[in-house]
Amino acid sequence: MLLDLERNAVTATESLDRAVSPQLAALWSRGTDFLGSRYAILGGAMSWVSERHLVAAISNAGGFGVIACGSMSPSLLEAEIAATQALTDKPFGVNLITMHPALDELIQVCLRAGVGHIVLAGGVPSGAAVKAVKDGGAKLVCFAPALVLAKRLVRSGADALVIEGSEAGGHIGPVSLMVLAQEILPVMRDVPVFVAGGLGRGDAILGMLEMGAAGAQLGTLFAATSESIAHANFKKAFFRANARDALPSVQLDERFPVIPVRGLVNAGTKRFLATQAETLRRFQANEVTREEGQLSIEHFWAGALRRAVIEGDVEEGSVMAGQSVGMVREERPVAVVIAQLLDEAEAMLASRGPAPASV
Numbered sequence: 001m002l003l004d005l006e007r008n009a010v011t012a013t014e015s016l017d018r019a020v021s022p023q024l025a026a027l028w029s030r031g032t033d034f035l036g037s038r039y040a041i042l043g044g045a046m047s048w049v050s051e052r053h054l055v056a057a058i059s060n061a062g063g064f065g066v067i068a069c070g071s072m073s074p075s076l077l078e079a080e081i082a083a084t085q086a087l088t089d090k091p092f093g094v095n096l097i098t099m100h101p102a103l104d105e106l107i108q109v110c111l112r113a114g115v116g117h118i119v120l121a122g123g124v125p126s127g128a129a130v131k132a133v134k135d136g137g138a139k140l141v142c143f144a145p146a147l148v149l150a151k152r153l154v155r156s157g158a159d160a161l162v163i164e165g166s167e168a169g170g171h172i173g174p175v176s177l178m179v180l181a182q183e184i185l186p187v188m189r190d191v192p193v194f195v196a197g198g199l200g201r202g203d204a205i206l207g208m209l210e211m212g213a214a215g216a217q218l219g220t221l222f223a224a225t226s227e228s229i230a231h232a233n234f235k236k237a238f239f240r241a242n243a244r245d246a247l248p249s250v251q252l253d254e255r256f257p258v259i260p261v262r263g264l265v266n267a268g269t270k271r272f273l274a275t276q277a278e279t280l281r282r283f284q285a286n287e288v289t290r291e292e293g294q295l296s297i298e299h300f301w302a303g304a305l306r307r308a309v310i311e312g313d314v315e316e317g318s319v320m321a322g323q324s325v326g327m328v329r330e331e332r333p334v335a336v337v338i339a340q341l342l343d344e345a346e347a348m349l350a351s352r353g354p355a356p357a358s359v
Contacts, residue, residue, distance in 0.1 A: 016061040016335040020342060023349050027206070031215030034139070034160055034192045036091040036116070038062035040215025041205075041338060042162075042194060045095030045119065046170065046320070047071075048309040049223050049230055052080060054334070056087035057227035061335040065092040066119060074105045081113045093117035093141065098125050104132065111136035119162075122171075124149070130157045141194075145173040147183050150193075160192040162217055167198025169220050169262050169322035172248060185212035200324035202344030220322040226333045231312035235331055237264055237319050243326035252276040255283075255290060256297055264319040268304060271316070275300050 019025075020039070025032075031040025043050060043058040045068035055065030067084060069077050077094070084092060094110050096103060098120050107129065110118050118133050119141040133140045134157050142158040144150035150161055163184050165177025177197040185193060185208075192214030199205055205216045222228065224235040241264050250273060251258035258276070263269070279293040288296075301318055308317025 016338055018062070018339070018342065021346055021349060024206070024209075024342075024345055027209040028215050030192045031194065031213075034214065035064040037064040039338065039342070040064075040194070040209075041341065042066060042093075042196075042215065042217040043222050044168070044196060044217050044219025045069075045121070046219050046223055048306055049228055050095070050219075051229060052084040052087055054222060054225070054228050055084050055092050057225070057334040058222060058338075059088045059090035059092045061338045063334075063338055064117075066117075067092065067094045069094055069096050069100070069106060071097075071100070072106075074102055074109050077106055078109045078113065081110070081115060085113070091116055093119055095119040095121055097121060098123040098129065103129060107132045107136070111138060117141060119143075124153070125156075127156065133157075144184065144193075145175065145180070147187060150184050150188050154188070154191055158191060160194065160214070161188065162194045162196055164217070165195075165197030166248070166260075166262070167323040168196055169223075169246065169325075170320045172197075172260050172262050174260070181208060181211055181213070198323045200327035202341035202346075203348040205341060206345040206348050218324075220324045221328060221337055222334060223321070224328050224331055225337060226331055230309050231314075233312035233314045234309050234319065237266075237314045238321060238325050238328045239330060241321065241325045241328075243323040246321045246323045246325050253280050256280065256294055258297065261301075261318070261320065262322060264314075264321050264325070266315050266317075266319060268301075268316040268318065272300055 028040035039062045041063040043065045045066045047068045047070040050066060050068035055067050058065035067080055094115050096106050099122055100106060116138055118138045120129060121143050139159040140157060141160045142153045144153055144161045144163055163180045165180055166172045166174055167177055177195060181195060194215045194217050195208045195213045196217035199216050199218050200221055208216060223230055224238040245264050246262055247265055248260040248262045249258055276297060279296055282288045283290060283293045304318035307313040308319045
């Protein structure tokens, strides 16, 4: 099946029309029922990358694409949703950042467009935001970096959760997916829980499903696909990289906090360390206030992700990538990536032999 897809050069408008085994279908049935997709495989919302073409390709191939709203204005998001709907008639979601100043309006844009799943990320959503999503008839997905927060989010109205380990690309928490999975999956049974972070193979996804996950979210594997609009330089940086090259940003002094972001080490990351060191020196010499120093550090990466993804500056730009980047070696269509994940999961199931007959 995988070889056939590669020969046929699958495009964003073609579907991966493939049934899975009864065992795999049963394991992720809760996820597929919730998403309305053929496979419980979500595309991670990556700013500048998760736009109409990639999102539609993932949904058309049987997965569930998610638009990354990021800093888009309501009018831009409205146009992006409409453009995505023109490329697919399959379900997809929209990821909104809770700190966006126009969050209320962005939620209404999604609801008016008939988006069925809204992901609120980047912080704990307010009660008003949760109510707006729920009252509008959409399903609410939230990120839970710890069990206590997972329980709180479900109590507040989350219909599903994503637990994302520190192996993921972009902004990350401090805990690995394996630890989060052990902490959360056996306990959280009220809603579907999707896993994310460092996933690059179908057999690994299968293991998470058997632990109780409803499905998996992947970003890094999809960022370098044929349908991704990321610059050729950005994709080539992925192909050259190993897992150890995707490191979180380093904080030099607790007085100047740095939000951890995992990406490929380059000239920019090295210069960021030098900028922090110089800022610390100037602060200790009373040349700048702590507020001024913090602002200069936070502004260092302004526009850096766009420079890498769109303009191809992979030396000074921010090349966000998860540790699964070591498993990305060439540009392939989305449907081929998903087909391989299915092959790997099914091969693992088949290697165990037939299920024992019930007594």
